[in-house]
Amino acid sequence: MLLDNEELKAQAREIIARYPQGKSRSALLPMLHLVQAEDGYVSGDGIGFCAEMLGLTKAEVAAVSTFYTMYKRKPTGDFLVSVCTNTMCDVMGGQTVYNVLSEYLEVGHDETTADGKITLEHAECLAACDFAPVMTVNYEFYDKVDPEQALATVRELQDGKLPQPSRGARLCTLKQLSRQLAGWSEDRKDALADTGIGEATLAGLRLAEKHGVAAPVGDVELNTPIRVEKK
Amino acid sequence: MTSPRPELLAKLTPVLTKRWLSPDAWRIDTYEQLDGYQALRKALKSDPDDLIAFMKDSGHRGRGGAGFPVGMKWAFIPQNDGKPHYLVVNADEGEPGTCKDLPLMMNDPHALIEGMIIATWAIRSNKAFVYIRGEAIHAARRLRNAVEEAYAKGYLGKNILGSGHDLDIVIHSGAGAYICGEETALLDSLEGYRGQPRLRPPFPATHGVYGCPTVINNVGSIASVPHIVLNGGAWWKSLGSENSAGTMIYSLSGRVQNPGQYECGMGITLRELIELAGGMLPGHNLKFWTPGGSSTPMLTADHLDVPLDFDGVAKAGSILGTTATMIFSDRDCPVYATYRWLMFYTHESCGKCTPCREGNYWMTRTYRRILSGKGTHADLDTLLDTCDNLLGRSFCGLGDGATSSVTSSLQYFKQDYLDYIEGHRRPLLNEADLVGAH
Structure with a gap:
């Protein structure tokens, strides 16, 4: 039972704390990702866990989990x-x-x-x-x-x-x-850096760089506050 | 391959994309070296009402598809109402063809965060969410890291840079539903429900997330803000065309030599963009294209010189949308392309409104029949009739968008349909695909 897992419950409470007080239901989507992280899919046990932690019925949780493509309804591969x-x-x-x-x-x-x-x-x-x-x-x-x-x-x-x-x-x-x-940060060393950017993303920029083209810049005083005359 | 003409190259205007060439711009130290968080300092010295008026004067319009004026949206938030205000960034990029926001968040996430801090100062909000598409984990990962870096440097949290402004940002991953890019469906999803659109009014400006005043802006709309603050509203206007201030990231995909992101002042034409992208692929001639994703009516080679800004595309009978130009050639079939898009809308219809749920389902089947060589002339009338019953008869734009490619392909390429129906073209689908199609 996921509900016997005290560490998981603490993580669920951590998710709930991200949202304003009294708005714990906002934690449901990340929490469904969390139970998938345990079971590899949204199991009946996972639905029960979310329901219990958020004070919802299992039907309310299942109604949400079955709406979204990324919540898998049967065991999913690695x-x-x-x-x-x-x-x-x-x-x-x-x-x-x-x-x-x-x-x-x-x-x-x-x-x-x-x-x-x-x-x-x-x-x-x-x-x-x-x-x-x-x-x-x-x-x-x-x-x-x-x-x-x-x-x-x-x-x-x-x-x-x-x-x-x-x-x-x-x-x-x-x-x-x-x-x-579920909202936790990347914790693998260097994983944030090892992504390639992709040449298509840079297509226009490479062209601009090659031909020395840059956007014009505006003439604005950095330290002066913005003031607009009331109309 | 010939190089594009110099006068055309001069139309490249990298503003939002300019930091992407710096491989470490997603790190806060590099971002700060590249003017990062300078606009924030200026904005925090300014009166929030002045900031809103400044954004109105800049002519900046939303980059998510509808083009609503950003400053006006901010001004709709009632002040001194005693309720919390929220900023929600719509990062649920998924409109077929659209691919400009994810590279922005991956390569320049702090621009979005800086824009969010400025926007929340203007609308007096202390809590903001980024609703990012679940599948976009590569961008979410960088964004979460950027939020942590910003907290560590005092750009987020309490009393930001001594201004008295407090802000917390939550990065909220979705779970795979195109409909959640529709702003009220997004709000329901953020509140932990199925993502289904809400009836309006009331509008999110007064009854948004948790029933509180909420600004919902696209990633590009907000990430532009620091640039506009730093360089001025007149500058932003000067980069675009009338009623379409600023630059836009044009996303070229399909049958061109170099597909990719090309940031230019608004009002550039597809003819010019294709030249920038090295021309069409050898052996391919332009046949049809979308100006801004699959929900915008397709255009043809006759529209190569339409200015790609809000007014220009509207005059040509389509919508600027997300400037996702999907480019198809005479080797591609507009009937099949439409069929495939309809399968998408069928899959992604949330099911709330009958015209969208049922209309897309049945139109998909009609297309299967046509593409299997079993269609009739009456099928074309049925399609148009179904579109009549869909357009404007659902809560949100998904239903409207689904009809765009159907009606526009029938308008421009009716003969392609007739070729299947009258047996002049080999069927693309076979009998097996027809199960349930009658």
């Missing part, structure tokens, strides 16, 4: 592989990447491999269309993937390796990552 198949990524080859991985892993959408290691899903737009097609593993980005790269990445995961994402921190398990989703 690595969640998400392939964007929204229009842009689809057109640029994302659907093919998904199909190849699905065939190789012998699982469909939101299904986990027999060894419990990898869960595959097709994702809606991941807000990285300039890197299309994109794939994420535990939400860290692998940009401009083709089927071969995607397969190689997944094979490495199967071999117990942690392939470095193009953008995002080094991989950890989905349970470990869920603690960050």
Whole structure:
């Protein structure tokens, strides 16, 4: 029972304390991430834990947890592989990447491999269309993937390796990552720094830099307060 | 590949993006060396009402899609009402095509935090939230770190820089729901409910989070604020076009040589942006594109010279939206693209309003039938009729947005539909996809 876990209860209270007094229900989304960090999905036990800690009914908690895509309803692998198949990524080859991985892993959408290691899903737009097609593993980005790269990445995961994402921190398990989703800071040394920025992000800037273009600057006195004549 | 013409290169105007080239700009020490937290000092010396008037005069408009004037939004917050005020930053970026806020938070998170401190001083708020998309953990991680750094240096917490202003910021990760980018659904989600939009009025300015006065601004809207304070409202206006002050981060994706982020003054055209991006990919000719994400009606090669600002795009029959220009070529099918977007809207409809929940469901099936070569001419009327029943008949913009690509693709590319219906084009989907489509 998660409710027997005093440390977890203390963490739940820590989440509640982030929100104004009397508004503890705001803690529900991070708390659902917290129980996923324990169980790897939102279990019945996890729903009961959130309900008890927040003074809600289990039905109220389940109504919320089933609304959001990131709360998984059955045990999920250590690595969640998400392939964007929204229009842009689809057109640029994302659907093919998904199909190849699905065939190789012998699982469909939101299904986990027999060894419990990898869960595959097709994702809606991941807000990285300039890197299309994109794939994420535990939400860290692998940009401009083709089927071969995607397969190689997944094979490495199967071999117990942690392939470095193009953008995002080094991989950890989905349970470990869920603690960050619950609001805790990155605690792995250098993980904040080891993300790549991605060339598409810099495309316009590189061009401006190469040709010596900069934005004009305004002529404003730093130490003078802003004053506006009342109209 | 030829280099873009010099007069075009001069249109690049990196303001919000300028620190991204400094690999450590996400660290507070580097940020401070690059003018960081200078605007805050100036703002905290100013009277909050003057600050709001200054933002109004700057002409700065929201960067989240609707383009509402930022200063006016701040001015709507009732003062001396005895209630706590809140600032909520909408960082739930997920509109298909849109990819400007996440790189900003990853590479320059302190700009957002500095903007938030200034905004909360203006609206007299002591508590602010960033509702960041759950999947965007790479950006949330940097943002959380930046908040901790800002506390350690006295930019957050009690009595910031001796001004008497107190502010606490909470970074709140969502959990995967596009609808939570709609501001009232976001509020419900932040309060721990299913993310479903609220009926307005009352508006968030008086009844926002916890029923208190709340400003909800997009990441780019707030991250622009320190730049405007530092350089002046007249400067901001001078960078854009009439009624569209400032720069915008144009996100180019799709069939161009160098997709990516191009920050330019508002009013640049797609023709110019494509040239900056090195031109179209070899063998691809522009066929259709979105000016600002999948919820904005698609445009065509006839619209290459439309100024990409609020008024220009509206005149062309679309919406500037998030300046997410998704660029498709003659090798891409507008019918299929629309179908795929509808699958998205179907998945992301929160289910609250019947027209959106049912309309998207059935339109998806109609598209499957058409793309499987089983469509009829009547299907096109059915689609338009469904759009009529959707547009303006749901609580929020998700339902409206879903109709954009349907009506615009039918307006510009009806022949592509007819090609499937009349058997001139090979079906893209097969019979197996048709289960439940009739």
